[in-house]
Amino acid sequence: MEQSAPRPAGLGPAGLGGASVAERGTRARVARLILEHGPVTAAALGERLGLTPAAVRRHLDALLADGMIEPRRAVRMGQRGRGRPAKQFGITDAGRSAFEHTYDDLATSALRFLASRAGEQAVAEFARDQVADLERRYRPVVDGAPADQRVRVLAEALSADGYAASASRAQVGGEQLCQHHCPVAHVAAEFPQLCEAETEAFARLLDTPVQRLATIAHGDGVCTTHVSPKRLNETDEENKESGGTSV
Structure with a gap:
């Protein structure tokens, strides 16, 4: 809510x-x-x-x-202009x-209780369940965007939910998804399962491998996720459909 x-x-x-x-x-x-x-x-x-x-x-x-x-x-991006x-x-x-929510202590205590009674796996399942709603809401928007715009569209959807996200080209290839705000950063510092579940959801939404490079929860200024270029196995599938072979 x-x-x-x-x-x-x-x-x-x-x-x-x-x-x-x-x-x-x-x-x-x-x-x-x-x-x-x-x-x-x-x-x-x-x-x-x-x-x-x-x-x-x-x-x-x-x-x-x-x-x-x-x-x-x-x-400065692109062509250099005059002046500083x-x-x-x-x-x-x-x-x-x-700006952190005042419910951090309560949420952390609840997860500690869950971990002590049901184990760390229960915390991971809880995290995946929480992210599942986000994934369901974002799926139609991301799927409806052109392949080369999906990271940007995902960033816009995250920003609408208060994550202050942005998308940019990565220097090593692929793209970077940055989140400048995390409403659960203090909780995620103790329970990284929250970050892991979110990263897994990004990979499913974008249908390509992603890697979390930095998180606000670990003391970094921004949550940064590297999004790999679209997987090459799509070319294999196209070749199979056309009767060709991939090298």
């Missing part, structure tokens, strides 16, 4: 000094946009929120001072923690 996001603890009155209620609300929106969309520029934030450059800068300075965000070096790339801002571990 979808839960409304709690107000970040670090963005409360104590963290903002004499900021007004309106300023606290806007600052929380700025921080959440940075969390959900990955590193972004001040100009992009101003456009999304309808704020002036001066207002955006004021909120960014406050979030930087509180350790909620940090400047990131922009990676615009500065981007990304969420810090402290900023991400401020």
Whole structure:
């Protein structure tokens, strides 16, 4: 069941000094946009929120001072342009923690109880059952997309569920699926079965091998999954149907 996001603890009155209620609300929106969309520029934030450059800068300075965000070096894609790339801002571990659900302790305790009574395998089955609903919902969308767009479509579906995901070409071939937010990161740190079940679901949805390279649960800034190019056995099947042979 979808839960409304709690107000970040670090963005409360104590963290903002004499900021007004309106300023606290806007600052929380700025921080959440940075969390959900990955590193972004001040100009992009101003456009999304309808704020002036001066207002955006004021909120960014406050979030930087509180350790909620940090400047990131922009990676220029494609043809190089003139001048330096615009500065981007990304969420810090402290900023991400401020958005964590308040049910982490309860969920962790429940899984500990399940593991102690029924064993680790029961936790793995529980994780697969939880991911099964996500897989059922995403299946029609992913299957309906062209083969070369399925990772991007999966990223969009994950983003709609609050995972702030993105897709890009991998330097070593294939693609990378990145999730900038994980609502169960603290629980998954103790129970990696949650990450494993999700990775298995990605492989089934994309019908190709995938490999989890990094996870927020293990202290990385982003959950990164490498998606291999479409399996070569499809060529074998086509050759068999046409009466040919593969080499």
